[in-house]
Amino acid sequence: MNAKTLMYILKRIALAILTVWVVITVTFFVMRAVPGGPFMGEKAISEAAQAALEAKYGYDKPLMEQYVTYLKDILFHLDFGPSVKLRGRMVIDVIADGMKTSAKLGLIAAFIALVFGIVLGAVAALRRNKVIDKVIMVITTAFVSMPSFIMGTLLLLAFAVRWPIFPANGSTAEGLVLPIITLSLYPMAYITRLTRSSMLDVLGQDYIRTAKAKGVSGQKIIFGHALKNSLIPVITYFGPMLAYIVTGSLVVEQIFAVPGIGRNFVSSITNRDYPMIMGTTIVLATLIVIMNLVSDILYKVVDPRITLE
């Protein structure tokens, strides 16, 4: 790794830290703009408790001081305050609980999307303009055009109601099958298209022709040269894929009643549980920013040909 690459990585990390800081700051000021403050609940907490909370979070102090305390709480103690609606629970504990299920859901979906996407994309590229290529392209185009909540509800209608193969409730292990499929279809379709176009690009390169001229077997060309190089652009999709899975899981968990972080987030929006909205936004946003950072750095490190700005 040369100095230029190192410089790029440092710059990129600085940008990521700045972004997380912007997210936290925006969240703070946006929540402060809510009339009545974030701890205003309809009847959730008694007035005495609310007064105690407001005293604890220093509502009587100047705004800047509040902001600094808030930043410190988050950075050093991961303290987002108590949930307004789920009485007696801290936001961070609710998030950690939901994260177990959501992480399982997301990771399996991402894995399925990667494996199937790469295989389908490679097949489509190698059989370019044949029937199988056209079928794959039509199906992936359809999947890319379907919002996740529609995909989810249609799968629910088909495989839980019309033909009850899987349970409609996502709290059991079998119940996670449909949410996982729902979450994986869009990234899978996207990765398929990405792999196909980059594979076609690679197959037209000179080094593939050289390999062919040297008499390397077709299999070795595909697996040793073409596939490996055409997977590099897929790395750039890691970040957006995580962002899609996170936001998609909000509605998918809602549809299939999966007890994860997404469902908590959605119900906190309808319940106006502001500390919960704040905490979840910051945690999920940080995750996405980190994933974007990792995929950007990987991309530059994996392929030395890529010029750095």
Place this chain on the structure above:
Amino acid sequence: MKKKIFSMHVDVDDFIPATDEEKEYMVQMRPSTTFFKDGMKRLMKNKIAAISMFLIIIIALASIFLPFFWPYRYDKMLGNTPGKPMDPSYNNLAPFQYGKTEQKRIDAGESVFPHIFGTDAQGRDYFIRVVYGTRISLAVGFFASIIVLIIGMTVGAVAGYIGGKVDIIIMRIVDIIYSLPDTLMVILLASVLKVSLAPALEGTILERLGVNMVSLFLVFGLLYWVSMSRLIRGQILSLREQEYVLASQATGAKSGWIIRKHLLPNCISVVIISTALQIPSAIFTESYLSFLGLGVNAPMPSLGSLASDALNGYNTYAYRLIIPAVVISLIVLSLNLFGDGLRDAFDPKLKN
């Protein structure tokens, strides 16, 4: 005889009248096309893009004009007549069924306009709700893209033209906004703006539009312009350095001519294409927010809120979920295919 390069010697052969055959070279075989005509011809040749375009036009025209002469209104609860108790026979009608009083009128020989998709749980004609929801979704997509276009183009052009420190500062801001997770920020802003904007909007025209819609547009204006401005800035920076611009300058073209004939046509296609591709993503976001309950205000329907409402009764009334789902997917799909076609037709350089 060998001619010297700089000799003043005049070659008599150059002044022989042209023969008929030579004249034929100069005949215009077909009229020269403009940039736009050329692109349109290529677009029409692309069958998928052409079909998508007609689909979008038909859907758009239908959603604009059908509500004008449809006998039912999107928010009219048919079971409710002033001064009479609610007639529940109008609620949850299956397609082509009629309510009690309508049935009486039919029996008396009157003709009653059918409820093509039946009615919803509140006795509202579902077909017109879907049409109206399509109108709202398309309008949101269109206006959000226009907002993105205006802000993105202005910022991008300023950064590209002025350059220097201004450019650096603008691009750093763009970098940060670009790396914000947009959907999460949209949810955050929409859920809060909903509450804090409401008093500010009271009594203005915007109130009718609904607080959620205003916050949606605000959010789009705040967050989604960054990729557009990056694009425009890049275009302007690279176009200024193109050889044909240099060639044009060398042959004495004025900057007005260069901007009109070279920079604008080359920039505008990219702008139009990315605006066209922005519309489906805005429709996506709107339907997503409506599904989470952060979209249009009831009773106004959008395709997302219709699908979300239908989720409650999906066991019995699956078609109420499937209809808006199909319409959204159809709109997004055809807009995407049309956008791709536009790109291929107007900017062949971008085609991979």
